[in-house]
Amino acid sequence: xxxxxxxxxxxxxxxxxxxxxxxxxxxxxxxxxxxxxxxxxxxxxxxxxxxxxxxxxxxxxxxxxxxxxxxxxxxxxxxxxxxxxxxx
Numbered sequence: 477x478x479x480x481x482x483x484x485x486x487x488x489x490x491x492x493x494x495x496x497x498x499x500x501x502x503x504x505x506x507x508x509x510x511x512x513x514x515x516x517x518x519x520x521x522x523x524x525x526x527x528x529x530x531x532x533x534x535x536x537x538x539x540x541x542x543x544x545x546x547x548x549x550x551x552x553x554x555x556x557x558x559x560x561x562x563x564x
Contacts, residue, residue, distance in 0.1 A: 478538050479548065482511055486549050490561030493551070495520050498559045502527045509534045509560045513542040516556040524557065 485491070492498055492507075501507050502524065510533060512521055528535045538545060542554040549555055 478511075478536050479540060481536065482538065482545075482548060485509065485511075485560050486558075488560065490563070492559045492561060493549075493555055493557075495524075495557045498557050499523060499527060501559065501561065502531060502533060505531050506561055507531070507533045507559045508562045509536060511536050511538055511545070511558050513538050513540060513545045513556045515541040520557065 492501055498507070498510060502510070507528075510524060510528060512524060512535060514537070525535060527533075540548065542556045545555045545558070546553060549558065
């Protein structure tokens with residue numbers, strides 16, 4: 477289910493790729509959902525889960541690794557974390 481939900485969400489506007497940009501937007505309360513690949517670094521995963529809990533943001537842990545996630549998103553680089561910005 478997570479992969480099908482990801483495929484649907486990547487068609488929307490407001491997708492953020494990358495750890496630093498995701499954490500910054502998360503701290504500012506601008507995110508609706510966060511997707512984390514299965515092989516995301518442990519420290520990054522813990523930071524995101526902590527800030528997501530504080531802000532009430534939904535976190536989806538994918539069963540795919542960062543290479544498969546990049547393939548799903550049709551990007552030429554590995555993706556460990558991506559997020560969806562809240563609609564205004």
